[in-house]
Amino acid sequence: MTMNIIKIENLSKHFKILKSSGGFIGSFKDLFSRDYKIIKAVDNISFKVQEGEIIGFLGPNGAGKSTTIKMMSGVLEPTSGSIFINGYIPYKDRKKYVKNIGVVFGQRTQLWWEIPVIESFKILKEIYKIEPHIYNENMKLFNELFNLEALYPIPVRKLSLGQRMLCDIIASFLHNPKIIFFDEPTIGLDVSVKNKIQTLIKDLNKVKKTTIILTSHDTGSVEALCRRLILIDKGSIIYDGDILKFNRIFGAYRTLKVELEHLEGSSIEVLSKTIGERFPCKHPIPVREDDDGWISLTINQDEVKLQNVLNYIMKEYLIKDLKIEEIETEDVVRKVYEGELV
Amino acid sequence: MKKYLMIIRNSFMSSIIYRFHFFYTSLSNVFYIIMIYFLWRAIYKGSGGSINGMTFNQTFIYLALAISIFCLFKTWTDWNMSYEVINGIIVMNLIKPMDIQLLAMSKAIGFVFYNFITVTLPALFVIIFIFQPGEITVRSIILSLIPIVLAFFISFNIDYIIGLTSFYTESIWGISIAKDTIVLLLSGALIPINFFPEILRKIVGLLPFQAIYHIPLTILISKDLSIYEYLKFLGIQLSWAIALYALNRFYYSRAIKVVTVNGG
Numbered sequence: 174m175t176m177n178i179i180k181i182e183n184l185s186k187h188f189k190i191l192k193s194s195g196g197f198i199g200s201f202k203d204l205f206s207r208d209y210k211i212i213k214a215v216d217n218i219s220f221k222v223q224e225g226e227i228i229g230f231l232g233p234n235g236a237g238k239s240t241t242i243k244m245m246s247g248v249l250e251p252t253s254g255s256i257f258i259n260g261y262i263p264y265k266d267r268k269k270y271v272k273n274i275g276v277v278f279g280q281r282t283q284l285w286w287e288i289p290v291i292e293s294f295k296i297l298k299e300i301y302k303i304e305p306h307i308y309n310e311n312m313k314l315f316n317e318l319f320n321l322e323a324l325y326p327i328p329v330r331k332l333s334l335g336q337r338m339l340c341d342i343i344a345s346f347l348h349n350p351k352i353i354f355f356d357e358p359t360i361g362l363d364v365s366v367k368n369k370i371q372t373l374i375k376d377l378n379k380v381k382k383t384t385i386i387l388t389s390h391d392t393g394s395v396e397a398l399c400r401r402l403i404l405i406d407k408g409s410i411i412y413d414g415d416i417l418k419f420n421r422i423f424g425a426y427r428t429l430k431v432e433l434e435h436l437e438g439s440s441i442e443v444l445s446k447t448i449g450e451r452f453p454c455k456h457p458i459p460v461r462e463d464d465d466g467w468i469s470l471t472i473n474q475d476e477v478k479l480q481n482v483l484n485y486i487m488k489e490y491l492i493k494d495l496k497i498e499e500i501e502t503e504d505v506v507r508k509v510y511e512g513e514l515v
Numbered sequence: 516m517k518k519y520l521m522i523i524r525n526s527f528m529s530s531i532i533y534r535f536h537f538f539y540t541s542l543s544n545v546f547y548i549i550m551i552y553f554l555w556r557a558i559y560k561g562s563g564g565s566i567n568g569m570t571f572n573q574t575f576i577y578l579a580l581a582i583s584i585f586c587l588f589k590t591w592t593d594w595n596m597s598y599e600v601i602n603g604i605i606v607m608n609l610i611k612p613m614d615i616q617l618l619a620m621s622k623a624i625g626f627v628f629y630n631f632i633t634v635t636l637p638a639l640f641v642i643i644f645i646f647q648p649g650e651i652t653v654r655s656i657i658l659s660l661i662p663i664v665l666a667f668f669i670s671f672n673i674d675y676i677i678g679l680t681s682f683y684t685e686s687i688w689g690i691s692i693a694k695d696t697i698v699l700l701l702s703g704a705l706i707p708i709n710f711f712p713e714i715l716r717k718i719v720g721l722l723p724f725q726a727i728y729h730i731p732l733t734i735l736i737s738k739d740l741s742i743y744e745y746l747k748f749l750g751i752q753l754s755w756a757i758a759l760y761a762l763n764r765f766y767y768s769r770a771i772k773v774v775t776v777n778g779g
Contacts (some may be wrong), residue, residue, distance in 0.1 A: 188775065243606065243776055246609075246610050247609065247610070248606050248610060248776055249775075249776065250772055267609065267611050268614070269612070270614070271609075271610050271611060271612050272612040274610070276610040278606065279609070281603070281604060281606065281607055282607075283607050283610075283611075285525055285529060285531065286529070287528070287532045288525060288528050288529055288531035288532070292525060292528070294523045295521070296518070296522065296525055299517050299518040299521045300518045300521075300611055300612065300613060303520075329531075366711045515725075
């Protein structure tokens with residue numbers, strides 16, 4: 174029998190933020206302003222997690238993923254709703270509760286900046302009161318799996334971002350926590366390091382049966398790791414279910430990005446219209462101009478062959494550069510709202 | 516307990532990493548002491564021996580030691596806490612099974628050891644071997660050890676109040692500068708409290724600041740301090756230490772509810 178290690182019901186977190194008037198004069202005005210607005214960072218979400226699961230929180234930037242993680246890790250007190258994890262109410266019993274969890278924030282490090290990596294491990298051993306045999310066992314396991322010993326004598330500030338991240342992740346497994354929260358663990362990393370980190374998380378989950386909650390704003394890293402996906406946007410859950418179903422629908426999608434020579438302002442609409450006419454789909458292929466001048470088309474390969482679209486564009490336009498990427502989270506969110514994942 | 520000892524150790528190790536910082540801070544305080552020597556010698560020149568019941572030697576030793584203790588206790592606790600709130604690093608402390616106040620204090624103690632080696636030790640060396648004051652005896656040094664520890668505890672708790680304020684205000688630049696000035700002035704670290712007018716001396720007596728500098732320094736430079744006076748001093752320090760600690764416990768329980776964690 175499996176039990177729910179995380180139970181969250183109608184959880185909300187609202188922030189009061191000073192409205193900024195903007196500009197130089199405005200910044201003086203703000204000194205005396207009492208004009209607050211309420212931001213609903215997390216708005217009435219509920220879900221349950223079973224022991225040993227890996228769950229992916231996917232959502233565009235600012236969707237409320239990090240705020241949810243911070244409430245689950247006992248850092249923030251919710252505005253309303255109930256949260257119950259591993260037998261504790263996180264924000265109430267913070268000190269006791271955090272003994273059995275690990276948290277990794279991709280942007281920050283829990284390692285001591287100035288001193289060698291191994292010293293940070295030693296201090297974690299004391300902080301979590303890890304038994305010597307467990308500590309040694311884990312260190313041995315990490316060496317067998319990932320062979321990071323060479324990094325241990327190096328001060329953390331001298332590590333590369335990828336190396337630091339690997340060390341941060343194994344550090345979070347050191348005290349055998351029951352749950353680990355990863356907030357954007359692969360942000361800013363290149364593909365090979367990203368893969369390495371994904372394998373690392375996956376292997377450790379398999380060996381240690383740790384429940385893992387992971388957030389990300391790109392679909393790839395969630396797909397690689399999780400069996401269950403929670404899609405979150407504007408503070409609400411818009412999808413919670415099997416990653417396979419998600420993949421069946423979005424796995425066929427690719428984003429084709431092209432940079433075109435001599436493209437005038439109006440011709441993007443022309444392009445959009447002709448593509449719509451030539452390649453009819455249930456929802457017309459969205460053609461969008463990004464801020465950096467690239468044009469992106471989100472194509473469902475079950476309906477239209479990407480190659481055909483590319484051929485057409487190559488025939489009609491002069492292509493400066495092109496790339497093919499997985500579907501962007503913003504597009505996924507849009508498609509869910511359009512009703513593709515119900 | 517052992518985890519806090521490890522934090523003290525690591526905090527010391529982290530601070531000693533930057534070599535040039537180490538050597539320059541050692542020098543700067545020695546220069547400051549040389550400066551107050553010449554300043555106060557000029558002030559005393561026209562006075563014929565004693566001002567407000569203090570000889571030149573007593574005044575100089577008092578001020579030189581005061582600034583050495585000030586540098587010893589300068590652990591940047593308030594600045595660090597504000598920095599951690601502004602940049603959201605505070606979250607890394609909150610996800611650890613640790614008490615935030617003890618964590619901050621352990622880091623501060625590690626830094627005090629660093630300060631002791633860089634600032635206080637050279638200063639003591641200069642004061643004792645170059646100026647050779649007769650006022651400091653082995654007895655007075657031993658008697659002043661506990662008061663100095665208590666003084667640190669009070670000083671830390673004042674810093675920590677300001678640090679906790681950053682949970683509300685994020686930046687504490689203005690408050691912290693004001694605190695440093697108020698503490699230096701009202702504690703008698705810039706001008707000995709004996710030089711203050713009667714009314715100000717009475718007010719200062721009711722504030723915690725004099726417990727940081729005036730009390731341990733008086734003990735350190737008094738050759739014949741009675742046991743009664745010594746215990747009275749300890750009593751004052753102990754009361755302030757307990758009062759400020761209790762205040763901080765209460766303040767923390769309120770402040771932690773409003774803390775926002777910036778960034779990602």
